[in-house]
Amino acid sequence: MNRNWIKLIFASVLEVFWVIGLAHSHDLWTWIVTIIALIISNYLMITVGQVLPAGTVYAVFVGLGTAGTVISEILFFGESFKWEKIVLILLLLIGIVGLKLVTANKPKKGAES
Amino acid sequence: MAWLTLILAGLLEAFGVAMINQLQVKRNWKTIVLLVTGFGASLLLLGYSLRFLPLGTAYAIWTGIGVVGGTLIGMVFYGESRDWRSLFFIALVLCAVVGLKLVS
Numbered sequence: 001m002n003r004n005w006i007k008l009i010f011a012s013v014l015e016v017f018w019v020i021g022l023a024h025s026h027d028l029w030t031w032i033v034t035i036i037a038l039i040i041s042n043y044l045m046i047t048v049g050q051v052l053p054a055g056t057v058y059a060v061f062v063g064l065g066t067a068g069t070v071i072s073e074i075l076f077f078g079e080s081f082k083w084e085k086i087v088l089i090l091l092l093l094i095g096i097v098g099l100k101l102v103t104a105n106k107p108k109k110g111a112e113s
Numbered sequence: 114m115a116w117l118t119l120i121l122a123g124l125l126e127a128f129g130v131a132m133i134n135q136l137q138v139k140r141n142w143k144t145i146v147l148l149v150t151g152f153g154a155s156l157l158l159l160g161y162s163l164r165f166l167p168l169g170t171a172y173a174i175w176t177g178i179g180v181v182g183g184t185l186i187g188m189v190f191y192g193e194s195r196d197w198r199s200l201f202f203i204a205l206v207l208c209a210v211v212g213l214k215l216v217s
Binding site: 019020022023038062065066069070071072073074077079082084085088089091092093094095096098099100102103 | 156159160163164167168169170172173174176177180181184187193194196198199201202203204205206208209210212213216217
């Protein structure tokens with residue numbers, strides 16, 4: 001597996017961390033860790049997006065981020081598992097991924113002019 | 114209230130993405146300040162909403178509105194293509210957001 005894909009998976013894990021941090025930070029240290037995770041996560045995602053197709057990179061990143069947050073809220077924060085919610089989040093994800101794949105992987109028109 | 118701030122957070126995220134586009138057109142301080150303010154305000158509002166709404170739902174809606182908003186701004190102001198597939202996926206995201214509001 002390519003080094004860049006591993007970087008991207010790591011970025012998605014950090015993404016889940018900072019989202020949890022935004023919801024549950026309660027003192028200076030937890031806020032600092034949250035902000036550091038946010039910065040590194042986005043930095044990694046952007047640098048990978050410069051090497052691999054940006055639309056695909058973003059789609060994978062958001063997909064893993066969403067899966068991660070949904071799984072953590074059920075496993076660690078006592079949210080109940082509801083089918084209708086999971087299905088709607090999946091539909092939303094299909095929408096985002098589809099949108100990113102049809103728009104962002106094409107070279108921009110007139111970029112060279 | 115938490116739903117309102119969440120939607121606003123998504124819109125500000127889209128605004129931040131639009132400012133990234135704008136930077137590629139013209140690089141100036143005003144755009145950079147707007148970009149940082151947009152993303153900053155977006156995160157603050159998302160943080161507020163996350164205190165009340167389930168993590169996965171809030172995160173998915175925030176990114177969804179961000180991506181849809183960013184794409185629409187791109188279509189209207191930066192001449193990105195408006196093919197039917199993009200419009201279909203935008204509709205799908207919006208329906209899912211409404212659905213999530215209804216089931217929660």
